[in-house]
Amino acid sequence: MRQHLHAEWTKLRTLPGTGWLLLALVTLTVAVSVAAAAVVSCTPAGCGHDPAKISLFGIQAGQAVVAILAVPAISGEFGTGMIRTTLAALPGRITVLSAKAVILTGLTLTAGSVAVLASALAGRVILLDNGFAPELPALTGGPMLRAAVGSVLYLALIALLSLGIATAVRDSATAIGVVLGLLYLFPAIILMIPNEDAAKLLWQISPMNAGLAIQATTHLSSLPLSPWAGLGVLAAWAAAALLGGGLLLRLRDA
Template sequence: MQPGVGPYAGAGVMKNAVRAEWTKLRTDAVTLVLLLGAVVSTVAVGAAVAVTSRCDAPGCGGDAIRISLTGVMVGQVVVAIAGVLMVGGEYGTGMMRSTLTALPRRSTVLCSKATVLTVVLLLTGTVSVLGSLLVGGLALPGRGFTEAHGFEPLSLADGAALRAAAGSVLYLVLIGLLSQGVALIVRNSATAVGIVLALLLVLPIVAQVVGDPDWQRHLQQIAPMTAGLTVQATVGVDELPLGPWQGLGVLALWATGALVAGGGLLRSRDA
């Protein structure tokens, strides 16, 4: 085998590509501010909803975990913008040409970007979700979410709570990857952000407007946000249009499809 050829050489190229993407990300002040903003907005909105919610009697129908994690719906917008800019920013400045010159194998470019974004969003999402649950655990008992009303203290030792927490972290990661894939497809940050936000926010509105219950349920099952956020539910799970992990799987299919399409176009088009 020739020097520099084979799996070890491939692993070295991938390692260098990941290191390069990490350097770009950590030296980009805009992306760092966005990631911090995702944490702050997620926790702040969750706290605001928690302190304004009430459960005045047993059987009030609230879902303490989901209330605490409401901020994920806002944090996802910031995460989507960060995911888009990781690719769209390079197309906007022309840096993508340099990236593809240094790394002609475009699948390596795609994998390195997705890997760095995944790791960063796993950390961002974990901090956001744990912070939200901590604030919710402190605020909700004072709003009537007590054992006397049928609510156990928030704890990740509970299987449903752990699933909601872990699923919310994965949800944010998948939103970032979906956004990155869309940015690779359209190669324009503003357009990509618009498309992602339309997928996340417009489809649920359309589902609410549709009068037919069957069509409404189908739209909820395929919309990336409504399907993906079912993973947060710990109350009334049997009434959901999809099971929690099934819903997250729908979002994973959206993200995979966007990355596959984006990767295919990355290989077939000039920078």
């Protein structure tokens, strides 16, 4: 496994776009979070906004960068035919996929932690200036800490979901389209469903809607899923994608 990890780390870090994508993940996430916090204000009568979800709103934009980072990690090799060389030099297809997953997860967790920390700190300062109560939870507070840590894990799971789909689909453009459709189009379709029970069920299985429940710190009883259960739904999506992709990787010719 050590050789597989070293090989995948070498390939990923030497790709010209990797560093720029990680920088884009941090920059875009923080910029969108700051913009969201800047346009929200509270009156002396009260405030119905969830400060954690506002401060970490940029995660909804940053996840697209994560998908663009993760998909080419394997689909790019299928496109160039390099996957044959990889599998010949490093026998064990599932081990190769596992190594890619470990490296991608590590990079995403690192960049995601920076993005979430910067977003949460900047958001707190801006929200206090915009009329939020002085007792706004600190980053080390229980609910806010859960939202921050959960958001980092959310990005890592998006990376694994993207890798699994790319392994199954093989084509970069198609895989990115499928991932972005699940993340952005699926929630939009739910809004157009008139039946409340059906809409609620789809919300509960939507990878983005359910996964981002981890950011909620207020009105938790009104959520269709609890925060950790919602993140568990996204984890199930990622696991299913990786299992399906791994099975197809074993069964099909490279």
